[in-house]
Amino acid sequence: MGAKITVIVDNISNMGLEGEWGLSLLIEFSDKKILLDTGASNLYLSNLKSLGFDVADIDYGVLSHAHYDHGNGMPSFFKNNSKAKFYLREETLENCYHKRKFFRVYIGIPKHVLRDYPDRIEKVSGDYKLMEGVYLVPHKSEGLSLIGKREKMFIKANHKWFPDDFAHEQSLVLDTKKGLVILNSCSHGGVENIINEVQSTFPEKRIYGYIGGLHLFNKSEEEILSVANTFKEKNIEYICTGHCTKNRAYGILKSELGDKLEQLKVGLEINI
Numbered sequence: 224m225g226a227k228i229t230v231i232v233d234n235i236s237n238m239g240l241e242g243e244w245g246l247s248l249l250i251e252f253s254d255k256k257i258l259l260d261t262g263a264s265n266l267y268l269s270n271l272k273s274l275g276f277d278v279a280d281i282d283y284g285v286l287s288h289a290h291y292d293h294g295n296g297m298p299s300f301f302k303n304n305s306k307a308k309f310y311l312r313e314e315t316l317e318n319c320y321h322k323r324k325f326f327r328v329y330i331g332i333p334k335h336v337l338r339d340y341p342d343r344i345e346k347v348s349g350d351y352k353l354m355e356g357v358y359l360v361p362h363k364s365e366g367l368s369l370i371g372k373r374e375k376m377f378i379k380a381n382h383k384w385f386p387d388d389f390a391h392e393q394s395l396v397l398d399t400k401k402g403l404v405i406l407n408s409c410s411h412g413g414v415e416n417i418i419n420e421v422q423s424t425f426p427e428k429r430i431y432g433y434i435g436g437l438h439l440f441n442k443s444e445e446e447i448l449s450v451a452n453t454f455k456e457k458n459i460e461y462i463c464t465g466h467c468t469k470n471r472a473y474g475i476l477k478s479e480l481g482d483k484l485e486q487l488k489v490g491l492e493i494n495i
Contacts, residue, residue, distance in 0.1 A: 224356050226397050226404065227251040228434065228493040231270045232262035233465045238490035240270050245292035246408045246436060246466045246487075249274075252357055252397060255282040258307070259395055260408055261296025268299060274490060283353060284309035286332070287408035287435075288392035289319050294332035301340045310353060312361060313346040314390035322375040327384070330376075350424050356398040360424050362389055364416040374411070374438075387411075396421055399495050401460075402431030409436045409467050415453045432495060433459050434487075436466035439476075447472045451479035461495070463487055 232247035245263035249256060249271070258281045261267050271278050278300065284307050286294050297309060319331035337344060351359040371377065371387030378387050394417055395406040403425060407417050414437060418430060433454070439447050454462055462480060464473065465487025477484050485493075 235488035432461035439472035440469035
């Protein structure tokens, strides 16, 4: 089965279309359209239209994780599409914060969206089959709260603060003719962990591609090179990244991965 993925929102403007700090991808698979994330605003709506798509025609919505730059367009999605449900991890709440000096700033999905659209939101657990050839895979790795602590990302529960363990993050996995393609919008849980998680779900299948942000904008060169080595060791043939990877890390990855690596940008069309 082939797949076509169109970048609706990314940091890099392109083709006369505006970008923003956020991500939204439209996946055409079989005869269905899946929207992964809605970016940080309603920009995705105008970009969809400019790229020849109608938001009303989308069959499934998926939220990669519960941060504003991926979910702020959800209310407008529900207002402009009457049929598609949005699939979230069952742990998804409006409770994500980033610590900046002495303050914790809310970075979660729109307040009250879970309350206001309960009939449009589907919370899932474990490995979930969205449709034939499309799966949602959660984190299964231990110790991810250590990553949350390092990134100064927290969740608020029962009036207490806890380092985020990214239980609200999920990978969208396509089973294509070339092999599995992992789409993980920010990869907070770590690229190697995510690849291993998907491989454990599909031990007999080969992983061909990895698409999404890698959250490397604030990482050392050593850590960026480690991610490049992971892609090499796992024999990932195609990587497309942008958003929270940003330019410096992308340049380092490009020098290591060469033609295997492509830059995410608004309007980019990926055919697999």
